Amino acid sequence: MTTITAYTSHHSPEKGLMRWIKTTNHKDIGSLYLWFAFIMLLIGGAMAMVIRMELFQPGMQLINPQFFNQMTTMHGLIMVFGAIMPAFVGLGNWLIPMMIGAPDMALPRMNNWSFWILPFAGGILLSTFFMEGGAPAFGWTFYAPLSTTFAPDSTDFFIFAVHLLGFSSIMGAINIIATVVNMRALEMKLMDMPLFVWTWLITSFLLIGAMPVLAGAVTMMLTDRNFGTAFFDAAGGGDPVMFQHIFWFFGHPEVYIMILPAFGVISHVIPTFARKPLFGYSSMVYATASIAFLSYIVWAHHMFLTGMPVAGELYFMYATMLIAVPTGVKVFNWISTMWRGSMTFETPMLWAVSFVFLFTIGGFSGVMVGIAPADIQYHDTYFVVAHFHYVLVTGALWSIIAATFYWLPKWTGKMYNETLAKVHFWWAVISVNVLFFPQHFLGLAGMPRRIPDYSLQFADFNMISSIGGFAFGTSFILFTYIVIDCIRNGKPADARPWEGAKGLEWTLEPKAQYHSFNKPPTRELIKQESQNS
Amino acid sequence: MVDISVRKKITKIFWIKLILSPILMFAFAYAMVPIYDVFCEITGFNGTTGRINSEQVYAIDESRRIEVSFFAMTMGGFPVQFRPKINSMEVIPGKFYTTSYIAKNNTDKVIIGQAVPSVAPTEAALYFKKLECFCFNKQVFEPHQKIEMTLRFVIEPELDKRIKDVSLSYNFFKIKS
Ligand code: HEM
Numbered sequence: 201m202t203t204i205t206a207y208t209s210h211h212s213p214e215k216g217l218m219r220w221i222k223t224t225n226h227k228d229i230g231s232l233y234l235w236f237a238f239i240m241l242l243i244g245g246a247m248a249m250v251i252r253m254e255l256f257q258p259g260m261q262l263i264n265p266q267f268f269n270q271m272t273t274m275h276g277l278i279m280v281f282g283a284i285m286p287a288f289v290g291l292g293n294w295l296i297p298m299m300i301g302a303p304d305m306a307l308p309r310m311n312n313w314s315f316w317i318l319p320f321a322g323g324i325l326l327s328t329f330f331m332e333g334g335a336p337a338f339g340w341t342f343y344a345p346l347s348t349t350f351a352p353d354s355t356d357f358f359i360f361a362v363h364l365l366g367f368s369s370i371m372g373a374i375n376i377i378a379t380v381v382n383m384r385a386l387e388m389k390l391m392d393m394p395l396f397v398w399t400w401l402i403t404s405f406l407l408i409g410a411m412p413v414l415a416g417a418v419t420m421m422l423t424d425r426n427f428g429t430a431f432f433d434a435a436g437g438g439d440p441v442m443f444q445h446i447f448w449f450f451g452h453p454e455v456y457i458m459i460l461p462a463f464g465v466i467s468h469v470i471p472t473f474a475r476k477p478l479f480g481y482s483s484m485v486y487a488t489a490s491i492a493f494l495s496y497i498v499w500a501h502h503m504f505l506t507g508m509p510v511a512g513e514l515y516f517m518y519a520t521m522l523i524a525v526p527t528g529v530k531v532f533n534w535i536s537t538m539w540r541g542s543m544t545f546e547t548p549m550l551w552a553v554s555f556v557f558l559f560t561i562g563g564f565s566g567v568m569v570g571i572a573p574a575d576i577q578y579h580d581t582y583f584v585v586a587h588f589h590y591v592l593v594t595g596a597l598w599s600i601i602a603a604t605f606y607w608l609p610k611w612t613g614k615m616y617n618e619t620l621a622k623v624h625f626w627w628a629v630i631s632v633n634v635l636f637f638p639q640h641f642l643g644l645a646g647m648p649r650r651i652p653d654y655s656l657q658f659a660d661f662n663m664i665s666s667i668g669g670f671a672f673g674t675s676f677i678l679f680t681y682i683v684i685d686c687i688r689n690g691k692p693a694d695a696r697p698w699e700g701a702k703g704l705e706w707t708l709e710p711k712a713q714y715h716s717f718n719k720p721p722t723r724e725l726i727k728q729e730s731q732n733s
Numbered sequence: 734m735v736d737i738s739v740r741k742k743i744t745k746i747f748w749i750k751l752i753l754s755p756i757l758m759f760a761f762a763y764a765m766v767p768i769y770d771v772f773c774e775i776t777g778f779n780g781t782t783g784r785i786n787s788e789q790v791y792a793i794d795e796s797r798r799i800e801v802s803f804f805a806m807t808m809g810g811f812p813v814q815f816r817p818k819i820n821s822m823e824v825i826p827g828k829f830y831t832t833s834y835i836a837k838n839n840t841d842k843v844i845i846g847q848a849v850p851s852v853a854p855t856e857a858a859l860y861f862k863k864l865e866c867f868c869f870n871k872q873v874f875e876p877h878q879k880i881e882m883t884l885r886f887v888i889e890p891e892l893d894k895r896i897k898d899v900s901l902s903y904n905f906f907k908i909k910s
């Protein structure tokens with residue numbers, strides 16, 4: 201059943217390089233974001249390979265500790281700000297207008313600007329490697345006074361890069377809110393909106409709330425470093441612990457910025473391949489909103505060891521536990537959607553099902569580190585590293601890969617090679633567990649994070665983890681091949697390549713035209729394609 | 734052409750809110766600085782000690798004893814020897830006590846420093862009040878000078894009865910002159 205509608209005009213894009221520089225088209229900009237994120241993923245991944253090589257054996261073999269710290273710091277920053285966040289903005293750009301029956305984003309020129317800031321920010325960040333004193337080496341959380349008093353000069357460039365990244369994200373968020381409010385087909389009620397749109401809308405509010413606080417934190421760092429203020433300098437009446445409060449007031453919402461759109465993606469893929477409507481549509485919306493709200497009031501669970509009064513520890517512990525409730529609702533709904541469905545396991549579904557499984561492992565270890573008395577043991581060990589890689593790699597990144605395979609036919613009009621994609625999936629899902637699961641054991645045994653060398657009892661698990669790491673790293677070569685092969689040689693895809701897929705985007709041509717929905721979709725069509733039924 | 738007459742309209746108010754909110758959140762980051770200070774003062778969070786301006790009279794329970802330990806630290810290569818005169822003392826809540834810290838400048842230069850206090854457990858910080866302290870002001874150390882700096886304090890009787898040990902530590906920082 202394909203309904204190719206005539207909601208399309210046939211302007212074609214400009215030719216050549218200028219098309220990409222001047223473009224205000226949401227599909228072009230979406231692609232730019234996605235390619236940028238992918239390149240950053242490879243750069244950040246290369247750094248991870250260096251880290252795993254050094255940790256392959258105890259002792260210092262390849263690099264010096266200073267460079268090791270630069271690697272962990274830049275790996276974290278690039279993955280968070282360069283890969284995961286831009287990838288989701290790219291998906292949002294591509295999909296949100298098509299999902300709400302809009303011709304484009306509400307603010308197309310600002311959209312161009314938000315993207316083109318990114319390569320400069322990324323370039324500035326990477327250029328710090330070539331500066332005297334090297335790149336920042338204080339960890340992606342850049343705690344003061346390491347990042348103020350004891351940091352290399354290149355830190356000022358890092359600060360500028362973070363400002364730019366913040367600007368870009370805030371503009372992107374404003375654009376998405378304006379698009380959802382303003383450009384949505386008149387006939388589409390809020391509760392008709394697909395979940396990817398819902399989760400992105402809520403994420404935008406998190407971005408608007410959290411990114412400016414990050415900008416504030418780095419601005420204070422900047423003036424502390426160069427203009428004699430003492431926000432984080434105890435000698436001048438400031439307080440380094442306050443840095444952590446400000447940072448995590450941004451930082452915890454930030455981790456949900458990276459996972460809420462992932463929840464949205466999974467809520468599209470699972471119903472499609474279970475051939476059942478999403479279980480509990482409205483509870484999904486409310487759960488997302490509660491998670492977003494709660495994410496603002498739990499930040500000090502990252503600071504259980506800074507010497508808080510017991511009352512503070514208890515409050516932040518209980519509030520943290522509370523987040524597991526709406527998160528549990530979501531996992532429950534995904535499983536219920538699959539329950540007695542006619543499931544098939546095409547590649548996007550494989551990624552989505554393994555997301556549910558592996559993200560939940562990360563959620564459980566999250567609850568473990570959220571227990572204040574237990575966190576005394578876990579904090580700053582590899583257990584925390586295992587926790588956040590399960591939620592970020594097998595959570596956020598997994599959903600991005602699921603989304604890529606799921607919507608690639610709509611983006612390119614062609615089908616990827618299913619056999620190769622399945623090989624890639626199994627390769628990645630096995631190696632990622634070999635990579636990160638042993639890190640739980642390392643952490644429980646007391647191996648600290650962010651260190652280039654370790655004592656002998658940690659040797660075996662580290663070697664296993666490194667082998668998994670190299671295998672996982674190389675899986676991306678295959679991924680690159682599959683995507684490029686699809687774009688170049690893929691077989692033509694149907695307009696609705698997945699039997700059970702619902703959503704306005706599938707009513708468009710097999711390869712969505714440059715401009716879609718110049719006339720908004722009708723009420724019937726919206727109802728028919730709604731997830732809320 | 735794109736027909737936008739069939740789209741919803743964003744009101745001006747909404748635009749203003751949308752653009753103002755990130756600006757306000759940026760300001761909020763700065764507002765967290767004084768909020769944090771006030772919060773620490775009110776709750777004793779982060780071991781922030783209190784200050785009183787005159788000797789008050791408290792109801793005294795002579796049977797209670799609290800062991801107060803004194804610690805001294807210096808940060809970032811602060812070139813002054815710094816230590817408490819006595820390492821600990823027994824204190825009855827509600828009574829005022831005086832003790833001192835000793836500092837010696839071992840260099841040929843004038844050094845200016847600032848001491849920052851912290852009390853543990855943090856639940857006790859709220860009731861640890863200082864009448865006189867070298868941490869209220871910057872300290873100037875002349876070359877090779879040795880000085881004794883007084884501290885007069887009281888632990889208020891409202892302190893939780895379960896707390897029997899309190900430690901007070903000072904951390905000296907160099908101030909760029
Ligand atoms: C049930 C949900 C979750 C709970 C209860 C939870 C709890 C925690 C706690 C208590 C910590 C601090 C551990 C320590 O440093 O000792 C932590 C760290 C972290 N979590 Fe989670 N978490 C949850 C879900 C997530 C999700 C969904 C993400 C991201 C997508 C995430 C990303 C992170 C990151 C990046 C860190 C490490 C930050 C650092 O570098 O120190 N967490 N989590």
Ligand SMILES: [Cu+2]
Pocket residue numbers: 451452455498499501502
């Ligand atoms: Cu957190």
